[in-house]
Amino acid sequence: MNIDALFCSLSPLRIAELIRSAQRAVCYAAPGIQLDLAQAMVETVGRLGKEMLTVSLDFDDRVMRMGYGDIGAVTLLLGAGISVNSSPGLRTALVVVDNEGYVFTPTALYLEAEPSDGAASNAMRMSGEQVAQALARLSPAAKAIAVAQAKTPEAKQQIEALTVDVLSAPITVSRLAEVKTSLEEVPPVRFDLARQVRVFEPYLQYVELSLSGAAIQRHRMAIPTSIQKLGGSKDLEIRLRTTFELIEKGSKLSSKPLEDALNEIRKNFTPSLGKDHGRVVLKAAKPYLLARLTEFRTKLEAHQKAVEADLQKHLDTSREQIVAYYQARVIEAKPDALLGQSLNGEISEVAAKKWLNGELDKVFPSAETLIQEMKLDERYKDVTFETLNRNDFLESVKDAFPNVDWEKAYSEFRAAGQSQLQDPIAK
Known part of the structure; x- marks a missing residue:
């Protein structure tokens, strides 16, 4: 000195x-x-x-x-x-x-x-x-x-x-x-580990993007047990078993275009580091990701409005198909729930239809409910030492972002630790 x-x-x-x-x-x-x-x-x-x-x-x-x-x-x-x-x-x-x-x-x-x-x-x-x-x-x-x-x-x-x-x-x-x-x-916390984590914090963030409620074509409704007991036939057997497809396959209400658009965003901005690591976004590119997700939400809102106009009609038609399919069987089987309400031991078509609709009311969703369930969820999580210290982390990051100089970050990562740690991501 x-x-x-x-x-x-x-x-x-x-x-x-x-x-x-x-x-x-x-x-x-x-x-x-x-x-x-x-x-x-x-x-x-x-x-x-x-x-x-x-x-x-x-x-x-x-x-x-x-x-x-x-x-x-x-x-x-x-x-x-x-x-x-x-x-x-x-x-x-x-x-x-x-x-x-x-x-x-x-x-x-x-x-x-x-x-x-x-x-x-x-x-x-x-x-x-x-x-x-x-x-x-x-x-x-x-x-x-x-x-x-x-x-x-x-x-x-x-x-x-x-x-x-x-x-x-x-x-x-x-x-x-x-x-x-x-x-x-x-x-x-161990301070050397905390410093090593902060080396990568400015670079990366884990991200999960999920579209929920939009795939109406995959919605299935459980047929009430009281109706299943009536038996069935070959009619509607593709859609009608113990569950019922609310929307027929290939409907214009399908969410596939939305799912394709979201997958394109995932591919471009959130590459996967492998099944054990999940998807990550460069923090420098995150503003662009958020802009694309804002555009996607506009598409989702448009889809909701388009679906709203026709969805209730589809649901009503599906309900009518179920009622029409089971009405004769209700009259023939005479379930106790209806016999207990009959003055002559017979079940009329009106009574059978009313009872079926009452049972379906318990499980059938409304179009409004299905539309409200449509949403895009975003979850972000910063890197941790456990994820950084996996054997394949650095190579996975290099593969996902080949245009970024990760050697500089890796050098800083090593320098940030004071204690002699086992460093499995070293070359």
Whole structure:
């Protein structure tokens, strides 16, 4: 590190080295603290005395889920008798070792890995006066350290006159237990995995498109059991068994043109990655997909209006066919439901027809109901680590989108992980 540079690179390794080199005092303030830095402080406290080390954190489970700190590090510090204060909302990071101080950018591990030495200028060196001012305004414990380090009575008096700017309070045993319990119940994600997933999130999204209720030609109605018991013949045997096709095959009410149009959209914008992966859309192409789906919904609405004009006629005709087919059988079979209503033990044509229509009312849909069921469903889902980590994922993506440079994304995917993971999508 260039000792004269104002802007510099301050990695966790470098901060730990500074802490271990401390001769008089250590002050650390940040959203959170990781275990390696806490361990360095514990190793140092025996030389300096616990009153000469102080830590200020935004002690909250949500902060730790962002990757700013580790609950084990706080437990370790408190166990060593090191002063740890909770400063809600703290996002600026500060480390002071003796009279050497830095303001630096803390790293949220959920978003990116910790910087390595020399990777980037993430810190600014503080002057001796700025160090004293920062300590005095951070917390009472830090202010006490600043007073102890003052070289002259005048400097000591100036520091004592300063007011503490940051609201803080010691972390209590009950608050420590509360945060521990919350993290045990809802553990943080593995940050390296979360970063790897985000590499592909800007590129891809899983999508499911389904057209429901439009295929009226495939609607079948279950014949009520009371009617099935009457028996049957060869008439209407193609359509009339235990179920009945509401619309005859080849009807102009068929949804096939709509289904073909939707399949064309699927083919062009949502290629399949294989039966185990499903379909995906490039997020860059998603606006075009949404535009095509808007056009498709216009076609669907037009189909609904066209169907509405003729559908009820078809349904009425189908009902009449069933009634005509079974009416004679009702008169012959004399079901108990009708005998119980007869004054002479005979079933008239009117009574038979009325009873059949009553039974069919229980199962026969109306045209309005069928039309209302016509809809296009869209479901989008972001990629997960489990899907990314399948053996054939990358090759499937390359096959589906051959014009996209996936090598760049793949390189970023590997770089995003910190731990030595088994990487089955590697070549």
